[in-house]
Amino acid sequence: xxxxxxxxxxxxxxxxxxxxxxxxxxxxxxxxxxxxxxxxxxxxxxxxxxxxxxxxxxxxxxxxxxxxxxxxxxxxxxxxxxxxxxxxxxxxxxxxxxxxxxxxxxxxxxxxxxxxxxxxxxxxxxxxxxxxxxxxxxxxxxxxxxxxxxxxxxxxxxxxxxxxxxxxxxxxxxxxxxxxxxxxxxxxxxxxxxxxxxxxxxxxxxxxxxxxxxxxxxxxxxxxxxxxxxxxxxxxxxxxxxxxxxxxxxxxxxxxxxxxxxxxxxxxxxxxxxxxxxxxxxxxxxxxxxxxxxxxxxxxxxxxx
Numbered sequence: 001x002x003x004x005x006x007x008x009x010x011x012x013x014x015x016x017x018x019x020x021x022x023x024x025x026x027x028x029x030x031x032x033x034x035x036x037x038x039x040x041x042x043x044x045x046x047x048x049x050x051x052x053x054x055x056x057x058x059x060x061x062x063x064x065x066x067x068x069x070x071x072x073x074x075x076x077x078x079x080x081x082x083x084x085x086x087x088x089x090x091x092x093x094x095x096x097x098x099x100x101x102x103x104x105x106x107x108x109x110x111x112x113x114x115x116x117x118x119x120x121x122x123x124x125x126x127x128x129x130x131x132x133x134x135x136x137x138x139x140x141x142x143x144x145x146x147x148x149x150x151x152x153x154x155x156x157x158x159x160x161x162x163x164x165x166x167x168x169x170x171x172x173x174x175x176x177x178x179x180x181x182x183x184x185x186x187x188x189x190x191x192x193x194x195x196x197x198x199x200x201x202x203x204x205x206x207x208x209x210x211x212x213x214x215x216x217x218x219x220x221x222x223x224x225x226x227x228x229x230x231x232x233x234x235x236x237x238x239x240x241x242x243x244x245x246x247x248x249x250x251x252x253x254x255x256x257x258x259x260x261x262x263x264x265x266x267x268x269x270x271x272x273x274x275x276x277x278x279x280x281x282x283x284x285x286x287x288x289x290x291x292x293x294x295x296x297x298x299x300x301x302x303x304x305x
Contacts, residue, residue: 001298004123006112008134008170013177016141023142023287023294030066030290039301040069043100048090048115049126050076050106055261055285056126056136060103063292067301072097087111091118100300104128122299130164136260137170139291141178143280144215146287147256152179157209159185159241160219160268163192163230167260168219172200185209187241189230206241210250217258218243218269234267244270256280 001015011019029037045064047057057073064071087106094102101122104112109129116123127133144151156175162168162184172182182200184191195202203209210216221237231237238244243257248270251257257269257279265271274281 003299004112004116004125005134005295005299006116006123006125007132008137008174008177009132011134011174011177013179016138016174016177019138019291019294019298020142020145022298023138023291026293026297027287027290030286035066036068037066038068039297040064040067040100043069043300044072044098045069045101045103045296045300046072046074046094046097046099047126048074048076048094048102048104050104050111051127053105053127055288056105059285059288060124060126060292062289063296064101066289066293067296069100069296069300072099087114088118091115094121095119101296124295124299127166129166130169131166132170132173133166134170134174135288135292135295136167137174138295139284139288140167140171140217140258140260141174142291143258143284143287144180144256146283147280148214148254151175154180154214155212156180156182156215156217157185157206157213158182158217158219159206159209159243161190161221161230162186162195162219163190164222165219169198171217172198176200183209183213185241187231187237206243206247207250210247211252213251214255215258216243216251216255217260218263219260220262221264221268238267242268242270243273245272248273248276258284261285 049057061071099121103124103126105126106128109131111128112123112125158168175182176199183203184200185203185206259281
């Protein structure tokens with residue numbers, strides 16, 4: 001494995017399977033009454049979050065602490081960054097502190113890549129702009145694998161706001177590496193211009209895709225990133241691209257429903273679908289800690305492939 005995890009596209013199939021298999025072993029630790037391992041004792045992990053994200057930050061913090069690492073949480077609000085300090089100056093500060101790993105979330109696509117040039121420790125991308133979110137893709141693949149077994153040849157539909165979704169991009173790259181067939185389903189206005197270079201199919205018709213899908217992943221409509229009219233109304237979006245009870249019934253019986261969270265219940269997904277036995281939404285949160293433990297363990301402490 002590389003020293004950094006910046007893009008899901010950087011992972012070979014062997015890398016991805018090593019992370020998933022390591023997470024499977026670490027999941028057994030999480031089931032014990034004492035969940036802590038001494039693996040990363042004496043190592044320092046810095047959570048550098050320039051964008052708010054409660055669940056991802058807490059997930060990385062829990063992962064590092066369960067491996068006995070020291071964790072420093074750095075929030076950009078109220079820090080020297082809000083006073084105009086550049087990313088490079090922040091990187092030099094982290095370097096002086098002796099950070100072994102920096103987990104970064106930033107609104108600018110490419111920020112983790114730049115940071116990796118300035119620090120000696122490992123850099124983990126926890127989401128950069130609309131670019132990528134590789135650990136989310138890994139935890140999604142882990143959740144799929146636990147429910148469905150091998151992902152080779154599985155049909156995965158990713159539905160919704162693909163344009164603003166770093167989760168969609170990372171999932172397409174990783175699932176393709178693992179042998180799954182991905183179809184993106186979205187209104188034409190929410191499909192990126194570069195979609196032709198992605199290793200996936202594109203459909204504008206959710207009803208045509210559902211009967212063949214093993215996995216249906218609903219994406220949140222990211223209202224905070226929208227400053228233009230991408231669709232006529234929320235109601236119209238829900239009517240054409242929402243997963244309601246009727247659409248849920250069209251899916252194969254063993255198919256599962258996923259959502260990276262947070263959800264707009266009643267918009268892209270109906271509450272009864274989100275809470276059904278075939279939904280992995282709660283599992284995905286638990287699996288997030290496990291997969292991030294595996295990533296930190298392999299980058300900082302364990303054997304590398």
